[in-house]
Amino acid sequence: MNSPPRQSDENPLGAHLPLDPLPGHSSRGRLERILKRGEFAVTAELNPPDSANAQDVYERAAIFDGWVDGINAVDASGANCHMSSMGICALLTRMGYAPIMQIACRDRNRIAIQGDVLGAAAMGVSNILCLTGDGVQAGDQPGAKPVFDFDSMSLLETIRIMREEERFLSGRKLSTPPAVFLGAAINPFAPPFDFRPLRLAKKVAAGAQFVQSQYCFDVPMLKEYMKRVRDMGLHEKCFILVGVGPLASARTARWIRSNVPGVHIPDMVISRLEGAEKQKEEGKRLCIDIINEVKEIEGVSGIHVMAYRQEEYVAEIIHESQVLKGRRPWRREPGPDDALVAERLDHILESPSERPVDMVKEAPGRDGRIPS
DSSP states (O other), X not given: OOOOXXXXXXXXXXXXSOOOOOTTOSOSSHHHHHHHTTOOEEEEEEOOOSSSOHHHHHHHHHTTTTTOSEEEEOSSGGGOOOSOHHHHHHHHHHTTOOEEEEEETTSXXXXXXXXXXXXXXXXXXXXXXXXXXXXXXXXXXXXXXXXOSSOHHHHHHHHHHHHHTOBOTTSOBOSSOOXXXXXXEEOTTSSOGGGHHHHHHHHHHHTOSEXXXXXXXXXXXXXXXXXXXXXXXXXXXXXXEEEEOOOOOHHHHHHHHHHSTTOOOOHHHHHHHHTOSSHHHHHHHHHHHHHHHHTTSTTEEEEEEOOTTOGGGHHHHHXXXXXXXXXXXXXXXXXXXXXXXXXXXXXXHHOGGGOHHHHHHHSOOTTSOOOO
Protein backbone atom coordinates (compact mmCIF):
# COMPACT_ATOMS: atom_id res chain seq x y z
CA MET A 1 0.00 0.00 0.00
CA ASN A 2 1.35 3.43 -0.92
CA SER A 3 1.90 5.77 2.02
CA PRO A 4 0.10 9.13 1.91
CA PRO A 5 2.15 12.08 0.64
CA ARG A 6 4.14 13.89 3.28
CA GLN A 7 2.47 17.02 4.58
CA SER A 8 4.13 20.23 3.48
CA ASP A 9 6.27 22.02 6.05
CA GLU A 10 6.95 18.87 8.02
CA ASN A 11 10.22 17.07 8.72
CA PRO A 12 10.02 13.64 6.99
CA LEU A 13 11.73 12.07 10.03
CA GLY A 14 8.99 13.23 12.40
CA ALA A 15 6.50 16.08 12.87
CA HIS A 16 8.15 16.96 16.20
CA LEU A 17 11.53 17.61 14.54
CA PRO A 18 12.60 21.02 13.20
CA LEU A 19 12.54 21.82 9.51
CA ASP A 20 15.65 22.32 7.44
CA PRO A 21 16.98 25.88 7.69
CA LEU A 22 16.24 28.26 4.82
CA PRO A 23 18.40 31.21 3.71
CA GLY A 24 17.23 34.49 5.20
CA HIS A 25 15.09 32.80 7.86
CA SER A 26 15.62 33.32 11.58
CA SER A 27 13.87 30.12 12.62
CA ARG A 28 13.17 26.61 11.41
CA GLY A 29 9.45 26.90 12.04
CA ARG A 30 6.36 26.86 9.86
CA LEU A 31 4.93 30.26 10.75
CA GLU A 32 7.90 32.21 9.41
CA ARG A 33 7.90 30.15 6.20
CA ILE A 34 4.21 30.76 5.57
CA LEU A 35 4.49 34.51 6.12
CA LYS A 36 7.62 34.87 4.00
CA ARG A 37 5.94 32.93 1.18
CA GLY A 38 3.31 35.65 1.15
CA GLU A 39 0.49 33.41 2.36
CA PHE A 40 -2.17 34.81 4.69
CA ALA A 41 -1.39 33.33 8.10
CA VAL A 42 -3.82 32.29 10.81
CA THR A 43 -2.83 31.90 14.46
CA ALA A 44 -5.01 31.18 17.47
CA GLU A 45 -4.81 31.39 21.23
CA LEU A 46 -4.95 28.27 23.38
CA ASN A 47 -6.90 28.68 26.59
CA PRO A 48 -4.41 27.33 29.19
CA PRO A 49 -5.76 24.77 31.66
CA ASP A 50 -5.79 25.03 35.44
CA SER A 51 -4.52 21.50 35.48
CA ALA A 52 -1.43 19.28 35.51
CA ASN A 53 -2.98 16.95 32.94
CA ALA A 54 -1.26 16.97 29.53
CA GLN A 55 -4.41 15.65 27.87
CA ASP A 56 -6.18 18.92 28.70
CA VAL A 57 -3.66 20.73 26.50
CA TYR A 58 -3.87 18.23 23.65
CA GLU A 59 -7.67 18.32 23.58
CA ARG A 60 -7.63 22.11 23.35
CA ALA A 61 -4.95 22.10 20.64
CA ALA A 62 -6.77 19.45 18.58
CA ILE A 63 -9.62 21.91 17.95
CA PHE A 64 -7.21 23.94 15.80
CA ASP A 65 -5.89 20.99 13.74
CA GLY A 66 -5.76 21.85 10.05
CA TRP A 67 -6.97 25.42 10.59
CA VAL A 68 -4.11 27.45 12.07
CA ASP A 69 -0.41 28.02 11.42
CA GLY A 70 0.58 28.68 15.01
CA ILE A 71 -0.85 28.34 18.52
CA ASN A 72 -0.19 30.96 21.19
CA ALA A 73 0.75 29.56 24.58
CA VAL A 74 -0.18 32.44 26.86
CA ASP A 75 1.96 33.44 29.83
CA ALA A 76 -0.39 34.11 32.75
CA SER A 77 -2.46 36.65 30.82
CA GLY A 78 -4.33 39.08 33.01
CA ALA A 79 -1.83 38.17 35.77
CA ASN A 80 -3.85 35.03 36.51
CA CYS A 81 -1.99 31.78 37.05
CA HIS A 82 -2.56 28.82 34.70
CA MET A 83 -0.33 26.10 33.25
CA SER A 84 2.86 27.86 32.17
CA SER A 85 3.60 28.91 28.61
CA MET A 86 6.83 26.90 28.75
CA GLY A 87 4.96 23.77 29.88
CA ILE A 88 2.33 24.10 27.15
CA CYS A 89 5.07 24.59 24.53
CA ALA A 90 6.89 21.49 25.74
CA LEU A 91 3.72 19.45 25.24
CA LEU A 92 2.84 20.98 21.87
CA THR A 93 6.29 20.65 20.31
CA ARG A 94 6.52 16.94 21.11
CA MET A 95 3.37 16.43 19.02
CA GLY A 96 4.54 18.58 16.10
CA TYR A 97 2.44 21.67 16.72
CA ALA A 98 3.92 25.13 16.06
CA PRO A 99 3.57 27.03 19.34
CA ILE A 100 4.15 30.73 19.82
CA MET A 101 5.59 31.03 23.30
CA GLN A 102 4.54 34.19 25.07
CA ILE A 103 7.00 35.65 27.56
CA ALA A 104 5.68 38.29 29.97
CA CYS A 105 8.26 40.39 31.78
CA ARG A 106 6.13 40.65 34.91
CA ASP A 107 7.23 37.42 36.61
CA ARG A 108 10.88 36.68 35.80
CA ASN A 109 14.17 38.54 35.74
CA ARG A 110 16.67 38.62 32.89
CA ILE A 111 18.58 35.57 34.15
CA ALA A 112 15.47 33.38 34.17
CA ILE A 113 14.16 34.74 30.88
CA GLN A 114 17.39 34.17 28.96
CA GLY A 115 17.50 30.62 30.30
CA ASP A 116 13.88 30.06 29.26
CA VAL A 117 14.66 31.27 25.74
CA LEU A 118 17.46 28.73 25.38
CA GLY A 119 15.32 25.94 26.85
CA ALA A 120 12.40 26.76 24.57
CA ALA A 121 14.56 26.86 21.46
CA ALA A 122 16.20 23.55 22.42
CA MET A 123 12.83 21.79 22.61
CA GLY A 124 11.71 23.11 19.23
CA VAL A 125 9.93 26.38 19.91
CA SER A 126 10.46 28.58 16.85
CA ASN A 127 8.29 31.60 17.73
CA ILE A 128 8.46 33.88 20.77
CA LEU A 129 6.05 36.73 21.50
CA CYS A 130 7.54 39.38 23.77
CA LEU A 131 5.15 41.10 26.19
CA THR A 132 5.56 43.49 29.07
CA GLY A 133 2.66 41.79 30.86
CA ASP A 134 -0.32 42.98 32.88
CA GLY A 135 0.35 44.27 36.38
CA VAL A 136 -0.22 41.87 39.27
CA GLN A 137 -3.07 44.06 40.53
CA ALA A 138 -5.11 42.93 37.51
CA GLY A 139 -5.06 39.29 38.59
CA ASP A 140 -6.42 37.16 41.38
CA GLN A 141 -3.19 37.24 43.41
CA PRO A 142 -2.51 40.99 43.74
CA GLY A 143 -0.08 40.33 46.60
CA ALA A 144 2.40 38.73 44.20
CA LYS A 145 5.71 40.54 43.78
CA PRO A 146 6.15 41.96 40.25
CA VAL A 147 9.56 41.83 38.57
CA PHE A 148 9.52 43.83 35.32
CA ASP A 149 13.30 43.57 34.95
CA PHE A 150 12.59 43.97 31.22
CA ASP A 151 9.81 45.55 29.21
CA SER A 152 8.74 44.26 25.79
CA MET A 153 11.30 46.45 23.99
CA SER A 154 14.30 45.35 26.03
CA LEU A 155 13.12 41.74 25.89
CA LEU A 156 12.97 41.87 22.08
CA GLU A 157 16.43 43.39 21.93
CA THR A 158 17.85 40.82 24.35
CA ILE A 159 16.60 37.82 22.38
CA ARG A 160 17.75 39.42 19.13
CA ILE A 161 21.24 39.83 20.63
CA MET A 162 21.22 36.20 21.77
CA ARG A 163 20.20 35.06 18.29
CA GLU A 164 22.35 37.32 16.14
CA GLU A 165 25.37 38.11 18.32
CA GLU A 166 25.39 34.67 19.95
CA ARG A 167 25.86 35.97 23.47
CA PHE A 168 24.08 36.63 26.73
CA LEU A 169 23.56 40.21 27.89
CA SER A 170 26.57 39.68 30.15
CA GLY A 171 28.72 39.20 27.05
CA ARG A 172 29.31 35.50 27.68
CA LYS A 173 29.23 33.56 24.42
CA LEU A 174 26.57 31.03 23.45
CA SER A 175 27.71 27.80 21.84
CA THR A 176 24.38 27.54 19.96
CA PRO A 177 22.14 30.62 19.63
CA PRO A 178 18.32 30.34 19.71
CA ALA A 179 16.85 30.16 16.19
CA VAL A 180 13.59 31.97 16.88
CA PHE A 181 11.13 34.19 15.01
CA LEU A 182 10.43 37.23 17.19
CA GLY A 183 7.02 38.77 17.76
CA ALA A 184 5.38 41.50 19.80
CA ALA A 185 1.91 42.83 20.56
CA ILE A 186 0.32 46.03 19.25
CA ASN A 187 -2.87 47.90 20.06
CA PRO A 188 -4.05 50.28 17.33
CA PHE A 189 -7.24 50.94 19.31
CA ALA A 190 -5.86 52.53 22.49
CA PRO A 191 -4.99 56.21 22.93
CA PRO A 192 -2.82 58.06 22.15
CA PHE A 193 -3.66 56.91 18.61
CA ASP A 194 -0.98 58.98 16.86
CA PHE A 195 1.68 57.28 18.98
CA ARG A 196 0.71 53.71 18.07
CA PRO A 197 2.52 53.49 14.70
CA LEU A 198 5.58 55.08 16.30
CA ARG A 199 5.52 52.43 19.02
CA LEU A 200 5.35 49.72 16.36
CA ALA A 201 8.41 51.30 14.71
CA LYS A 202 10.27 51.05 18.02
CA LYS A 203 9.36 47.39 18.39
CA VAL A 204 10.51 46.65 14.85
CA ALA A 205 13.80 48.44 15.58
CA ALA A 206 14.18 46.33 18.75
CA GLY A 207 13.75 43.09 16.79
CA ALA A 208 10.05 42.37 16.17
CA GLN A 209 9.54 40.41 12.94
CA PHE A 210 5.81 39.86 13.39
CA VAL A 211 3.14 41.42 15.59
CA GLN A 212 -0.29 40.36 16.80
CA SER A 213 -2.85 43.05 17.60
CA GLN A 214 -5.43 43.44 20.32
CA TYR A 215 -9.01 42.55 19.33
CA CYS A 216 -10.25 44.51 16.32
CA PHE A 217 -13.92 45.51 16.52
CA ASP A 218 -13.44 48.88 14.79
CA VAL A 219 -12.26 48.31 11.21
CA PRO A 220 -12.27 52.03 10.20
CA MET A 221 -9.90 52.74 13.10
CA LEU A 222 -7.66 49.86 11.97
CA LYS A 223 -7.64 51.24 8.41
CA GLU A 224 -6.43 54.62 9.68
CA TYR A 225 -3.69 52.93 11.68
CA MET A 226 -2.60 50.81 8.72
CA LYS A 227 -2.45 53.88 6.48
CA ARG A 228 0.11 55.43 8.81
CA VAL A 229 1.95 52.12 9.08
CA ARG A 230 2.22 51.94 5.28
CA ASP A 231 3.34 55.56 5.09
CA MET A 232 6.20 54.66 7.43
CA GLY A 233 7.01 51.50 5.47
CA LEU A 234 6.58 49.31 8.55
CA HIS A 235 4.42 46.74 6.76
CA GLU A 236 7.51 45.88 4.70
CA LYS A 237 9.66 45.34 7.79
CA CYS A 238 7.32 43.22 9.88
CA PHE A 239 4.30 40.95 9.43
CA ILE A 240 1.07 42.29 10.96
CA LEU A 241 -1.56 39.84 12.25
CA VAL A 242 -4.82 41.43 13.35
CA GLY A 243 -6.58 40.11 16.44
CA VAL A 244 -10.18 38.96 15.97
CA GLY A 245 -12.66 36.95 17.98
CA PRO A 246 -16.36 36.19 18.52
CA LEU A 247 -18.39 37.93 21.22
CA ALA A 248 -20.82 35.68 23.08
CA SER A 249 -23.42 38.38 23.78
CA ALA A 250 -24.00 42.09 24.18
CA ARG A 251 -23.62 41.64 27.93
CA THR A 252 -20.21 40.03 27.42
CA ALA A 253 -19.18 42.86 25.10
CA ARG A 254 -20.14 45.48 27.67
CA TRP A 255 -18.22 43.63 30.40
CA ILE A 256 -15.09 43.33 28.25
CA ARG A 257 -15.25 46.99 27.29
CA SER A 258 -15.49 48.04 30.94
CA ASN A 259 -13.09 45.55 32.51
CA VAL A 260 -10.40 44.52 30.00
CA PRO A 261 -7.82 47.26 29.48
CA GLY A 262 -7.09 48.17 25.88
CA VAL A 263 -10.15 46.55 24.27
CA HIS A 264 -12.22 49.01 22.22
CA ILE A 265 -15.77 47.92 21.32
CA PRO A 266 -17.90 50.55 19.54
CA ASP A 267 -21.54 51.09 20.50
CA MET A 268 -22.64 49.91 17.03
CA VAL A 269 -21.18 46.47 17.73
CA ILE A 270 -23.11 46.15 20.97
CA SER A 271 -26.29 47.37 19.29
CA ARG A 272 -25.88 44.74 16.57
CA LEU A 273 -25.62 42.00 19.17
CA GLU A 274 -28.57 43.33 21.19
CA GLY A 275 -30.75 43.30 18.09
CA ALA A 276 -30.01 39.66 17.28
CA GLU A 277 -32.32 36.81 18.26
CA LYS A 278 -29.31 34.49 18.77
CA GLN A 279 -26.56 36.70 20.09
CA LYS A 280 -23.86 34.04 20.18
CA GLU A 281 -24.43 33.19 16.52
CA GLU A 282 -24.43 36.89 15.67
CA GLY A 283 -21.12 37.29 17.51
CA LYS A 284 -19.62 34.59 15.32
CA ARG A 285 -21.04 36.23 12.18
CA LEU A 286 -19.66 39.60 13.30
CA CYS A 287 -16.20 38.04 13.64
CA ILE A 288 -16.42 36.59 10.11
CA ASP A 289 -17.52 39.96 8.72
CA ILE A 290 -14.57 41.69 10.39
CA ILE A 291 -12.14 39.11 8.99
CA ASN A 292 -13.53 39.63 5.50
CA GLU A 293 -12.82 43.37 5.79
CA VAL A 294 -9.46 43.01 7.50
CA LYS A 295 -8.00 40.56 4.98
CA GLU A 296 -8.43 43.15 2.21
CA ILE A 297 -6.40 45.85 3.99
CA GLU A 298 -2.99 46.39 2.42
CA GLY A 299 -0.20 45.44 4.79
CA VAL A 300 -2.18 42.94 6.86
CA SER A 301 -0.42 39.55 6.70
CA GLY A 302 -2.80 37.44 8.76
CA ILE A 303 -5.22 37.18 11.65
CA HIS A 304 -4.87 36.07 15.25
CA VAL A 305 -8.07 34.39 16.50
CA MET A 306 -8.86 34.76 20.19
CA ALA A 307 -12.00 32.79 20.99
CA TYR A 308 -11.95 32.49 24.77
CA ARG A 309 -14.34 29.70 25.80
CA GLN A 310 -15.61 29.58 22.22
CA GLU A 311 -12.77 27.61 20.68
CA GLU A 312 -15.27 25.28 19.02
CA TYR A 313 -16.13 28.16 16.66
CA VAL A 314 -12.59 28.69 15.36
CA ALA A 315 -12.81 26.17 12.52
CA GLU A 316 -16.22 27.52 11.44
CA ILE A 317 -14.99 31.11 11.52
CA ILE A 318 -11.91 30.36 9.43
CA HIS A 319 -13.82 28.15 7.00
CA GLU A 320 -16.71 30.55 6.45
CA SER A 321 -14.43 33.58 6.04
CA GLN A 322 -12.46 31.68 3.35
CA VAL A 323 -9.41 33.49 4.65
CA LEU A 324 -7.15 30.55 3.77
CA LYS A 325 -8.19 30.63 0.07
CA GLY A 326 -8.16 26.84 -0.13
CA ARG A 327 -4.84 26.39 1.66
CA ARG A 328 -4.79 23.65 4.30
CA PRO A 329 -2.52 24.40 7.28
CA TRP A 330 -0.54 21.59 8.88
CA ARG A 331 -2.53 19.16 10.95
CA ARG A 332 -1.40 16.41 13.24
CA GLU A 333 -1.99 12.92 11.88
CA PRO A 334 -2.79 10.23 14.47
CA GLY A 335 0.23 8.16 15.46
CA PRO A 336 0.28 4.40 15.97
CA ASP A 337 0.69 4.74 19.73
CA ASP A 338 -2.01 7.36 20.26
CA ALA A 339 -4.76 4.86 21.12
CA LEU A 340 -2.59 3.07 23.67
CA VAL A 341 -1.53 6.34 25.32
CA ALA A 342 -5.12 7.62 25.43
CA GLU A 343 -6.36 4.35 26.93
CA ARG A 344 -3.69 4.43 29.62
CA LEU A 345 -4.43 8.08 30.45
CA ASP A 346 -8.15 7.35 30.73
CA HIS A 347 -7.40 4.44 33.05
CA ILE A 348 -5.22 6.60 35.30
CA LEU A 349 -7.72 9.45 35.40
CA GLU A 350 -10.69 7.18 36.10
CA SER A 351 -8.95 5.24 38.86
CA PRO A 352 -8.67 7.41 41.97
CA SER A 353 -5.89 5.22 43.36
CA GLU A 354 -3.83 5.67 40.19
CA ARG A 355 -3.80 9.44 39.94
CA PRO A 356 -0.17 10.55 39.47
CA VAL A 357 -0.22 12.60 42.67
CA ASP A 358 -1.48 9.60 44.63
CA MET A 359 1.11 7.30 43.06
CA VAL A 360 3.83 9.60 44.39
CA LYS A 361 2.24 9.75 47.83
CA GLU A 362 1.93 5.96 47.97
CA ALA A 363 5.41 5.15 46.65
CA PRO A 364 7.71 3.37 49.15
CA GLY A 365 10.38 5.47 50.82
CA ARG A 366 14.08 4.63 50.82
CA ASP A 367 13.52 2.32 53.77
CA GLY A 368 10.85 0.42 51.82
CA ARG A 369 7.98 1.66 53.96
CA ILE A 370 4.92 3.51 52.73
CA PRO A 371 4.94 7.04 54.27
CA SER A 372 2.11 7.56 56.74
